[in-house]
Amino acid sequence: MTQIGSEDNPLRVAIVGAGPSGFYAAEHVLKDSSAHAQVDLFDRLPSPFGLVRGGVAPDHPKIKSVIRVYEKTAAREGFRFFGNVKVGHDIEVEDLERLYHAIVYTVGCETDRRLGIPGEDLPGSHAATAFVGWYNAHPDYCDLEFDLSCERAVVIGNGNVAMDVARMLALTDAELRTTDTADHAIEALDRSGICEIVVLGRRGPAQAAFTNPEIRELGEMADADVIVDPAEVALDPASAAYLESDQADKTTRVNVETLREFSGREPAGRRKRIVLRFLASPVEIRGEGKVGSVVVGRNELVDEGGTLRARDSGEREELECGLILRSVGYTGVPIEGVPFDERRGLILNEGGRVLDSHDAGHKVGHYTAGWIKRGPSGVIGTNKKDALETVRHLLADVESGTLMQPERPEPGAVEELLAERGVRYVSFEDWRAIDQAEVGRGEPHGRPRVKFVRVEEMLEALGEKVSG
Numbered sequence: 476m477t478q479i480g481s482e483d484n485p486l487r488v489a490i491v492g493a494g495p496s497g498f499y500a501a502e503h504v505l506k507d508s509s510a511h512a513q514v515d516l517f518d519r520l521p522s523p524f525g526l527v528r529g530g531v532a533p534d535h536p537k538i539k540s541v542i543r544v545y546e547k548t549a550a551r552e553g554f555r556f557f558g559n560v561k562v563g564h565d566i567e568v569e570d571l572e573r574l575y576h577a578i579v580y581t582v583g584c585e586t587d588r589r590l591g592i593p594g595e596d597l598p599g600s601h602a603a604t605a606f607v608g609w610y611n612a613h614p615d616y617c618d619l620e621f622d623l624s625c626e627r628a629v630v631i632g633n634g635n636v637a638m639d640v641a642r643m644l645a646l647t648d649a650e651l652r653t654t655d656t657a658d659h660a661i662e663a664l665d666r667s668g669i670c671e672i673v674v675l676g677r678r679g680p681a682q683a684a685f686t687n688p689e690i691r692e693l694g695e696m697a698d699a700d701v702i703v704d705p706a707e708v709a710l711d712p713a714s715a716a717y718l719e720s721d722q723a724d725k726t727t728r729v730n731v732e733t734l735r736e737f738s739g740r741e742p743a744g745r746r747k748r749i750v751l752r753f754l755a756s757p758v759e760i761r762g763e764g765k766v767g768s769v770v771v772g773r774n775e776l777v778d779e780g781g782t783l784r785a786r787d788s789g790e791r792e793e794l795e796c797g798l799i800l801r802s803v804g805y806t807g808v809p810i811e812g813v814p815f816d817e818r819r820g821l822i823l824n825e826g827g828r829v830l831d832s833h834d835a836g837h838k839v840g841h842y843t844a845g846w847i848k849r850g851p852s853g854v855i856g857t858n859k860k861d862a863l864e865t866v867r868h869l870l871a872d873v874e875s876g877t878l879m880q881p882e883r884p885e886p887g888a889v890e891e892l893l894a895e896r897g898v899r900y901v902s903f904e905d906w907r908a909i910d911q912a913e914v915g916r917g918e919p920h921g922r923p924r925v926k927f928v929r930v931e932e933m934l935e936a937l938g939e940k941v942s943g
């Protein structure tokens with residue numbers, strides 16, 4: 476058998492999930508010209524770019540400019556995109572094993588974490604991830620309905636997603652109409668009755684997970700005041716000592732300074748208010764048939780092995796509200812046939828090599844990168860380094876010949892299989908046509924694009940150009 480990664484036997488890699496980690500993994504594999512690599516990048520949606528398209532807030536267009544980097548990867552020789560192909564439905568992991576030397580799973584964390592409190596499933600209580608998908612025109616969420624007729628919304632969590640959803644609820648109609656927010660969301664947000672958005676952090680200002688630009692932005696809204704009670708930014712002794720120590724990180728320092736500055740502001744009487752609360756956890760959601768209020772428990776911080784954790788003080792207050800968005804993190808969804816760590820919500824792996832089970836070795840030929848490898852943390856760029864670690868292991872395994880031996884490694888085999896199964900896959904060229912159609916729809920309105928919200932709409936935009 477010729478050496479894998481040679482001219483006669485090019486390294487064939489399937490990457491599952493076309494978000495940032497998928498593109499970074501593809502780039503790292505293709506950059507290594509010695510492996511004569513070919514990468515097929517699969518995504519269940521016709522559109523690539525994962526959370527850059529479906530997660531990043533529409534009023535943060537600069538963050539989305541990273542797409543240009545991914546387009547360069549897509550232009551590399553040996554790269555192919557297979558959009559609209561769901562692994563586990565249209566094609567199985569076992570099929571991929573017959574076609575590729577290696578599979579890299581970069582599917583991200585597709586669902587939300589729950590609070591586990593009574594009333595969480597009442598209508599009006601939603602995962603922030605669903606709200607994000609809805610305003611970003613993600614096909615999975617386009618039919619959801621959010622009742623925005625109430626006066627107060629409560630956002631639970633203190634990460635950047637909480638900042639995004641709080642801000643989206645407070646943007647003016649004029650601001651929204653210059654973005655690529657889904658039309659259905661612009662219309663609903665325009666009619667919204669929400670005038671107060673309360674953000675509940677279960678720990679203190681020095682433990683918040685948001686980053687400096689995101690918290691600062693809340694203080695620069697065109698038509699919303701940011702409100703922080705000075706008593707709530709007063710630090711407990713342990714947090715104060717930490718901030719004064721050499722170990723204090725700059726992000727925490729600046730977050731606390733920003734919140735202190737907010738707490739000294741007089742409200743300017745703007746149309747909306749964003750109220751940031753700390754040491755406050757939801758303990759119950761109440762309502763008759765829909766959300767009517769949330770019972771909030773006051774926390775105190777306790778040192779548990781060097782980490783300051785929130786402990787319920789027993790004190791309660793009830794906040795009337797009609798919308799609750801829980802923004803307490805994402806978690807991974809298992810893929811049939813791929814070992815999964817249920818406790819951590821990740822693919823079982825070591826440095827990106829998928830493990831057979833907790834105490835067994837590498838599941839040969841299977842790799843992972845990004846959130847589904849390490850958990851939902853970090854910024855987009857974090858995934859570049861993360862994918863590099865995985866690809867280094869993969870290339871080391873090419874060297875040692877520890878990869879799968881596919882029955883049909885020729886590039887045409889996957890196209891044949893998809894054609895046999897009647898799967899209309901979307902190539903990168905097809906995607907470019909969809910992309911241009913979206914951009915064209917936005918142009919007359921001075922918007923970057925008007926997204927298609929349904930898979931069928933994207934396929935229709937291609938007309939007879941659809942491959943497969």
Ligand code: NAP
Pocket residue numbers: 589590631632633634635636637639676677678682683684685689756757802803804805851852853854
């Ligand atoms: P995150 O940063 O992990 O924040 C989750 C928040 O939920 C934390 O404040 C956490 O508090 C809180 N939480 C967890 N369980 C809770 C519970 N039971 N009750 C109350 N609060 C609870 O997650 P994320 O906001 O989903 O963001 C995911 C990643 O994407 C992050 O790395 C984020 O920075 C990134 N992101 C970046 C941007 C941007 O750069 N603009 C935008 C969006 C997302 P504890 O700390 O107490 O656990």
